[in-house]
Amino acid sequence: MKRRDKDGLSPRFPHGSDTLASGLAVAALALLVGFVSLPLLSLVVWTVDKGAWRAMASPVAVDALLLSVRTTAITMAMLLLVGTPAAYVLARADFRGSRVINALIDIPVVLPPSAAGIALLLAFGRLGLVGQYLNVFGVTLSFTTAAVVMAEVFVAAPFYIRQAATGFSAVDRTVEEAALVDGASRSTVFFKVTVPLAFPALVAGALTAWARALGEFGATVIFAGSFRGVTQTIPLAIFAEFQRDLDAAVALSVLVLGFAFTVILAVRHLTARTTGHRA
Amino acid sequence: MGSIATEIGSVYGRVYLYLLVAALIPGLALAGLTGCGQGSSGGAEGKEGGETLTILAASSLTYGFGELAGTFEEQNEGVEVKQSFGASSDMLAQIQQGAPADVFASAAQEEMNTAVKDDLVAGKPEVFVKNREIVMVPKGNPAGIKEFRDVADHGVKLVLAQKDVPAADYAIEILGKANAEYGSTFKQDVLSNVVSREADVRASVNRVVVGDADATFGYASDYTPDIRNKVKIVPIPPELNIIATYPIAALEDAKYPGLAKKWVELVTSKEGQRVLEKWNFEPAA
Numbered sequence: 001m002k003r004r005d006k007d008g009l010s011p012r013f014p015h016g017s018d019t020l021a022s023g024l025a026v027a028a029l030a031l032l033v034g035f036v037s038l039p040l041l042s043l044v045v046w047t048v049d050k051g052a053w054r055a056m057a058s059p060v061a062v063d064a065l066l067l068s069v070r071t072t073a074i075t076m077a078m079l080l081l082v083g084t085p086a087a088y089v090l091a092r093a094d095f096r097g098s099r100v101i102n103a104l105i106d107i108p109v110v111l112p113p114s115a116a117g118i119a120l121l122l123a124f125g126r127l128g129l130v131g132q133y134l135n136v137f138g139v140t141l142s143f144t145t146a147a148v149v150m151a152e153v154f155v156a157a158p159f160y161i162r163q164a165a166t167g168f169s170a171v172d173r174t175v176e177e178a179a180l181v182d183g184a185s186r187s188t189v190f191f192k193v194t195v196p197l198a199f200p201a202l203v204a205g206a207l208t209a210w211a212r213a214l215g216e217f218g219a220t221v222i223f224a225g226s227f228r229g230v231t232q233t234i235p236l237a238i239f240a241e242f243q244r245d246l247d248a249a250v251a252l253s254v255l256v257l258g259f260a261f262t263v264i265l266a267v268r269h270l271t272a273r274t275t276g277h278r279a
Numbered sequence: 280m281g282s283i284a285t286e287i288g289s290v291y292g293r294v295y296l297y298l299l300v301a302a303l304i305p306g307l308a309l310a311g312l313t314g315c316g317q318g319s320s321g322g323a324e325g326k327e328g329g330e331t332l333t334i335l336a337a338s339s340l341t342y343g344f345g346e347l348a349g350t351f352e353e354q355n356e357g358v359e360v361k362q363s364f365g366a367s368s369d370m371l372a373q374i375q376q377g378a379p380a381d382v383f384a385s386a387a388q389e390e391m392n393t394a395v396k397d398d399l400v401a402g403k404p405e406v407f408v409k410n411r412e413i414v415m416v417p418k419g420n421p422a423g424i425k426e427f428r429d430v431a432d433h434g435v436k437l438v439l440a441q442k443d444v445p446a447a448d449y450a451i452e453i454l455g456k457a458n459a460e461y462g463s464t465f466k467q468d469v470l471s472n473v474v475s476r477e478a479d480v481r482a483s484v485n486r487v488v489v490g491d492a493d494a495t496f497g498y499a500s501d502y503t504p505d506i507r508n509k510v511k512i513v514p515i516p517p518e519l520n521i522i523a524t525y526p527i528a529a530l531e532d533a534k535y536p537g538l539a540k541k542w543v544e545l546v547t548s549k550e551g552q553r554v555l556e557k558w559n560f561e562p563a564a
Binding site: 225242243 | 366368369372421436438441442443473474475476477478486489490491492
């Protein structure tokens with residue numbers, strides 16, 4: 001794609017402005033790199049400077065990290081399990097109302113998470129539209145870890161489903177059909193042909209969704225509340241600590257930074273062979 | 280071309296498109312508004328007034344101060360009162376981090392003492408109202424809390440403001456006192472019922488208002504008219520209760536020290552006290 005752009009553009013621009021343009025582009029990149037890395041660097045500098053490391057081992061931090069690991073893992077398991085076939089249907093089936101469903105699935109992306117939290121509360125809270133019936137059966141979701149997972153699924157799902165659907169629709173149908181002709185069952189074709197071909201997109205989508213779930217704050221704090229070990233994930237713990245102990249808030253931020261970095265590197269490393277550069 | 284189409288069709292492409300549209304409309308509206316705002320404030324700059332008094336106050340003061348802000352603006356023409364409400368601990372943190380403000384009104388002495396110690400306050404803080412703690416339950420009272428000691432019942436979903444928020448700290452203090460009355464495990468039983476720690480008192484009260492929590496500790500002043508058809512008060516026995524004293528002070532870095540002083544005067548005046556009493560506060564004296 002890069003080459004195509006260059007080939008398409010260079011004849012129209014004389015050499016001088018071409019140099020200027022690439023200079024500006026490089027400057028833009030440098031600006032962006034600085035803008036992103038400076039705050040991250042500040043986190044680490046503060047942590048080293050104030051010896052905030054200790055706060056990372058505090059019960060609040062440990063509980064929050066474990067809860068974040070647990071809830072995002074469940075969220076991703078549910079997303080992969082439900083989101084993958086759903087994305088396949090979206091990519092393959094051209095049914096009436098598919099546009100509406102497509103738009104609906106994307107809404108959580110543009111909805112502020114706090115608004116999502118209110119919406120979840122009004123639907124699944126104890127007196128909510130659905131919650132009041134669940135309550136009759138003794139199921140209350142508010143203030144439970146399940147509510148945290150629901151909030152994470154709600155906000156993260158579109159990031160996975162959209163990318164997975166795009167990946168699926170890029171899979172050549174004739175390849176699938178050839179496998180079917182060869183006598184493979186539909187589910188075999190899906191797992192042995194379609195999923196491997198769409199794998200890079202699935203991984204990329206899963207990573208984006210996971211990152212979104214890990215950062216989830218607004219919907220969780222409103223729908224699930226905040227309690228250590230039960231609903232207080234890392235972002236909530238950072239917010240709570242910020243009002244009491246800045247060092248602890250900084251330490252938690254560094255902790256989650258390291259955690260996210262590790263996971264992303266690990267996933268990239270593990271999937272590098274199958275996905276090439278895309279993941 | 281196909282790959283470009285997929286790129287555009289990818290989640291990023293869509294998100295960008297949506298964000299662009301979503302940001303453009305309010306963005307344009309905002310640009311228009313700030314344009315107007317700048318115009319008018321620019322015009323008012325030279326004149327007397329056009330000043331903004333900024334107050335950081337405990338969230339329990341939301342309604343009382345809200346009403347007094349109207350009175351203040353009437354009395355001081357051209358002055359705008361800007362208020363931010365939240366947990367006193369949070370407001371203190373903002374002041375410590377240099378938030379531009381003229382007045383600080385805290386729901387507890389502790390935050391004000393810290394502010395004084397950090398040289399953030401001009402002059403001496405004044406206690407302007409008192410408030411008492413109450414327990415609030417949803418109108419339907421799903422946990423059947425009839426008297427204060429019932430908050431220790433097994434399975435009550437209790438919500439508290441988070442640690443260091445005065446309302447929550449007072450609640451803990453009350454529970455400590457109640458141990459002597461109701462048995463030594465009372466406090467522990469109540470605390471094991473806590474299902475969530477909220478950012479401030481209003482948030483914890485709202486948990487009861489929407490009916491997700493069975494009970495919360497709040498101030499008498501939190502029993503505001505807008506929620507009276509949704510929640511009920513369970514009083515805390517006076518011998519166990521704690522009277523919160525609210526100090527107020529002008530800030531050292533106030534941009535409008537004169538207005539800040541005037542605000543403190545209004546709040547402590549007969550009229551100010553009458554308004555605050557209307558919102559369930561008790562007079563300081």
